[in-house]
Amino acid sequence: MGKTRLALRAAADVAHTFTGGVRLVELGDVHDARKLIGTLAASLAPEITAPSLDDLTEYLATQRALLVFDNCEHLVDDVAVVVGKLLRVCPDLRILATSRECLGIGGEATLALRPLATPDCHCPSSPSGLPSYEAVALFADRASAAVPGFGITEDNQFAIAKICQRLEGLPLPIELAARRLRALSAQQILEHLDDPCCFLTLGSRGAPARQQSLRSSLDWSYDLCSAAERCLWEVLSIFEDGFDLDAAEAVCAGYATSGELLDVLTSLINKSIITPEQTRGLVRYRMLATVRHYGLDKLRATDRHTTVLHRHRDWFIKLALHADACWLGSRQVELIDRLDRERANLYAVMSACLDEPRDAPCGLRIAIALRRFWVTRGLLDEGRHWLSHARAHQLPGRSFVQVTALCAESTLAGLQGRSREAFDLLAEARRFAALNLDPGVGQLVLRAEAEVSLATDDATTAAALFEITLEAIDASGDDTARLEALTGLGRALGHNGDLESAATYLQEALVISDAHGESVNRAVAHTALAAISKTGAPTRAAHHLDVALHLTRQLRSPVLAADLLHIAATLTADRHAERAAVLFEAAAAWQHRVGRIPTGAPANLDNVRARTTLRLGEREQSQAQQRGRRFSLDQAVAYALGEQPDRDERCTRSGDLLTPREWQVAQLIRQGSTNKVIAETLVISQRTAQGHVERILNKLGFTSRVHVAAWMTEREAVDPEAVLEVGWRGR
Structure with missing residues (x-):
């Protein structure tokens, strides 16, 4: 991480404040704790022969000095004892230590070094930036x-x-x-x-x-670990993109008890092998990919590898099937978030299953279990890839599972607007269903055909098919299937103009949804109710829109968000053309990002967009489109709700973000100016300069001045007009 270089630079910057000087104590090549005192004496007081810690303490007692202890990790316990005594007895002594592990003594203030800033793959960079x-x-x-x-x-x-x-x-x-x-x-x-x-x-x-x-660097860290720490480093490397504690407990069973696991996990965190990340009140654990690959290589060389691999597989199969079985419930959002966190692990398990013929059916079961998750999170291409890949690895047959996979894949293709591919998949599903004696297989195909028809703008066929499936579902008592059929029928009837019947079915869907405490179909129903109300009952439409947007924010569903953004744009178009243009563009951008091909917008929607464009000048239209195109999902939803989106639109036009004074400060940051230099240049106090810097970081969503400098350089390269505009405003 560059600890030594940073420590030396920091020491050089403050050397003038230490009358006793700055002393470097290099410990990297000291492998015997008994040589620690001798090494310290050689660096601090070479004139002392046969030194002891008491001798060094006495020597430093009256000095105002800074000691830099470099590379303490392999002698951390002994260094902690020495540093602790020196600081207790020498009041003017300061110690700056570099280590892969904290010393763990009183008075220690730690600065955890993070990796260097890398370019944001979501924002285009220029060679100059x-x-x-x-x-x-x-x-x-x-x-x-x-x-x-x-x-x-x-x-x-x-x-x-x-x-x-x-x-x-x-x-x-x-x-x-x-x-x-x-x-x-x-x-x-x-x-x-x-x-x-x-x-x-x-x-x-x-x-x-x-x-x-x-x-060699990784070997150094590995050799400093205890046997238990090495074992868990290896075992936990099986996780692709981090892990939660419950998954670690399942995979590490037999290698550590729950209590031991937490202790060793904490120790690996202290040694910088594992990094904890807290989100929404949950701690998730990660390894840098470099560290993980090293641990995985070590694991593969042990007899634990196969056992760990199977435990990892079994845990994530269980997770996927549990999420599918409990989809219709109050924990739905929590399960969706969990599946999203575990995507890399789930995909790794699917891939491993499909590579092994006897495990291939497990891979298909996972893919089917994730079908609703893929739709909700707009991962249409991913879902189609895995369903197709999993089907291709099955033995020839016409089982219920294979028909389910075909129906799921056809639904995803329909949502993308790829009607020909969707109906080809449905045709294959029908052929298999005709050879299967289970009547539930035929109902499954009918539901999928209804969904595909609705997604590809054949609402008349969709309504007829949903009505047939509802009759069959009523006898089965399947609440999930009934709820999805009700929302589907309500949407289809709404498209056909039968608004009263549509509202009846959608309200019935809301009753079932509320009874189960689920969110996905509730959001779908409110979205459909907003769509059918927007012309004749705008107040009611605004209510349904507000509810659906708040639900979509929880679900983080770009598919729903795109539909809602279109509705929001239509509702606001006559009053605020610029706002409508931003929303229309954000909706189109998110449709594109999830791989949806527009299948022909309703004529009234095209008319609203055309009127909006006519009311705006070319420059205003372009600015609105750029802003909407660059919204994150959270920003787009917040904007539709009338809230101020978080200012991390890193590629938006400059004038939308910073005040003229903040732009002047940002330009100086790009030039490498400190707060002191900024204050002197702009004739303001250093405290005011610091306040400007903090506001700039908050507005842009950055954590480092380096990111601000890069952002400014890129703006000049990508949008020189913005820089000229800022220069004019600054004057």
């Missing part, structure tokens, strides 16, 4: 040393950005990768990063042994 990101700047600096004249160009900028992202902003791997430029291009380096431990091996000859290669 990329070096403002810390990781790219480091790569470019080391690349110039390896290959004189090296520069970031249009040809290599994408590869460089991806290298920094793949290496997670870690300084040592980035430096090692840059050294490879003597023999390879940036694109070739990127292609070799599938196994970074084997590839990143050319360290500086002057660097310590642990920094000669990426593997």
